[in-house]
Amino acid sequence: MDRISRRALLAAAAVAGLAGCRERSPRVEVRDADEADTPIDPALVKYRSTAVIETGMAATSGIAVSANDAILVAGDAEVRSYAPDGKRQGSIAVAPRPTCLAVGPDGAVYVAYADRVRVYGGDGALRSEWPSLGERAELTGLSVSRDDVLLADAGGRRILRCDHAGRELATLCAKGGGYPGLLLPSAYLSVRHFAGGFCVNNAGLHRIERHAADGKLTASFGAEGLEVERFCGCCNPTDFALLPGGSVVTVEKGLVRIKEYRSDGKLACVVATPAEFVDGTAGVALAVDGHRRVLALDPKKKVVRIYERKA
Amino acid sequence: MAGKLLPMADDAPEQPQGGRTRRDFLLAGVRTGSVVAAGGLLTILAKAPAAAGTVWQIDPDKCTQCGLCATNCVLQPSAVKCVHTYAMCGYCKLCFGLLKDKRTGNTLSVENSRCPTDAIKRVFVEDPYYEMHIEENLCIGCGICVKGCTRFGNGSMYLQIRHDRCVNCNECGIARACPAGAISRVSVKTPYKLKTRHA
Numbered sequence: 001m002d003r004i005s006r007r008a009l010l011a012a013a014a015v016a017g018l019a020g021c022r023e024r025s026p027r028v029e030v031r032d033a034d035e036a037d038t039p040i041d042p043a044l045v046k047y048r049s050t051a052v053i054e055t056g057m058a059a060t061s062g063i064a065v066s067a068n069d070a071i072l073v074a075g076d077a078e079v080r081s082y083a084p085d086g087k088r089q090g091s092i093a094v095a096p097r098p099t100c101l102a103v104g105p106d107g108a109v110y111v112a113y114a115d116r117v118r119v120y121g122g123d124g125a126l127r128s129e130w131p132s133l134g135e136r137a138e139l140t141g142l143s144v145s146r147d148d149v150l151l152a153d154a155g156g157r158r159i160l161r162c163d164h165a166g167r168e169l170a171t172l173c174a175k176g177g178g179y180p181g182l183l184l185p186s187a188y189l190s191v192r193h194f195a196g197g198f199c200v201n202n203a204g205l206h207r208i209e210r211h212a213a214d215g216k217l218t219a220s221f222g223a224e225g226l227e228v229e230r231f232c233g234c235c236n237p238t239d240f241a242l243l244p245g246g247s248v249v250t251v252e253k254g255l256v257r258i259k260e261y262r263s264d265g266k267l268a269c270v271v272a273t274p275a276e277f278v279d280g281t282a283g284v285a286l287a288v289d290g291h292r293r294v295l296a297l298d299p300k301k302k303v304v305r306i307y308e309r310k311a
Numbered sequence: 312m313a314g315k316l317l318p319m320a321d322d323a324p325e326q327p328q329g330g331r332t333r334r335d336f337l338l339a340g341v342r343t344g345s346v347v348a349a350g351g352l353l354t355i356l357a358k359a360p361a362a363a364g365t366v367w368q369i370d371p372d373k374c375t376q377c378g379l380c381a382t383n384c385v386l387q388p389s390a391v392k393c394v395h396t397y398a399m400c401g402y403c404k405l406c407f408g409l410l411k412d413k414r415t416g417n418t419l420s421v422e423n424s425r426c427p428t429d430a431i432k433r434v435f436v437e438d439p440y441y442e443m444h445i446e447e448n449l450c451i452g453c454g455i456c457v458k459g460c461t462r463f464g465n466g467s468m469y470l471q472i473r474h475d476r477c478v479n480c481n482e483c484g485i486a487r488a489c490p491a492g493a494i495s496r497v498s499v500k501t502p503y504k505l506k507t508r509h510a
Contacts, residue, residue, distance in 0.1 A: 233407060233462075234403040234405045254462045
């Protein structure tokens with residue numbers, strides 16, 4: 001009887017122990033019910049995809065349009081040129097791992113790397129290489145005008161104004177004077193010349209900002225949220241381009257939405273919906289050409305998607 | 312004698328005089344059967360494919376945050392935990408590993424929290440930056456936070472098998488269940504696959 005009691009006691013203890021373990025750590029049904037994307041009214045989509053250019057590159061990083069509407073794509077260790085109809089025209093060899101590019105008024109191609117800029121002539125010859133901006137620099141945007149070159153340094157959270165030889169003229173968008181600075185949870189910062197000043201995407205604040213030439217903030221629009229007129233996630237939009245007249249085309253990550261906003265910041269329409277991109281797409285680069293076409297460089301599929309306004 | 316191998320046998324009371332009872336006979340049979348079974352298991356283990364010097368680990372670049380790590384590990388809670396590479400984090404107050412896509416305001420309420428066990432703590436660093444701490448004792452490895460962080464943030468949160476918990480099964484339950492084939496054996500010299508770049 002003693003032996004049975006002892007055995008029974010041990011068995012009971014073991015069962016109780018197991019039961020206790022299970023009670024302390026119950027299996028949790030894992031279900032993320034928070035996946036409902038905000039549907040986009042089809043009536044808002046006023047662009048249609050008219051062409052896709054397959055680059056065949058291993059990695060793509062930047063897109064720009066020249067004065068004659070040639071489409072330039074940076075990736076791998078080259079800049080490729082495509083005709084407006086998507087036909088490949090040529091390429092120039094550049095140093096590996098470019099991050100973005102822009103075309104100057106004289107046709108020179110400015111190619112940015114993490115910490116420096118290299119300028120190539122239209123013939124592909126290296127014209128100049130600017131000095132390094134330091135280890136912290138992370139150039140993700142570039143805009144060239146007749147007067148100057150603007151560099152978007154996401155690493156330094158600043159916009160640099162340089163002359164065409166690469167000499168730094170001013171540091172812009174620094175925090176201070178009531179301006180919160182550039183909040184960049186991830187390295188997505190673009191800059192575009194606009195009306196004597198420039199525009200930037202302050203992604204951490206979910207807004208597009210307009211600044212005077214001296215860097216003073218003059219206007220902004222944008223708010224955080226899943227709704228189609230807002231910018232989703234922690235840091236969006238990731239890139240933008242300017243249409244003639246001041247309308248702004250933006251792209252987001254997370255929910256990859258390309259949208260057009262009027263110059264007053266009101267949503268004008270949707271260019272492309274998330275359904276057109278595969279999961280995990282982030283860092284779509286934008287450009288617009290002289291025919292108001294929106295060009296989106298999809299880094300996941302390595303293609304250029306061309307969107308035109310519906311008739 | 313097989314029965315002496317059982318832990319209880321050494322300190323068992325002495326046998327009553329007068330021969331073996333029916334209960335003794337049955338117990339001896341059970342003990343023998345247990346030892347044979349244990350021996351068979353040892354033989355199987357000895358013949359298992361060589362896995363010496365390796366442990367299981369998740370490739371965060373392949374992980375799809377399906378949630379099966381939370382439910383298919385032999386351990387409960389799972390040996391899979393969310394880990395956080397702070398060097399990649401954006402230190403957002405509006406963290407999508409922490410907060411639901413759809414929420415009421417940006418406050419840390421139960422309704423707004425993405426984590427089912429409240430394992431993520433938001434700690435103020437300096438305006439406007441916040442640091443997310445993972446409380447491993449609460450984390451069940453469901454990957455819901457990872458999905459939010461990967462989708463909207465920098466992907467600084469991801470799942471790893473913690474080797475202070477993992478019992479290194481020959482056949483890993485979550486590796487067998489993983490739909491993305493993201494779990495494989497790696498050298499014990501490099502037991503973790505840590506992210507070092509932006510998503």
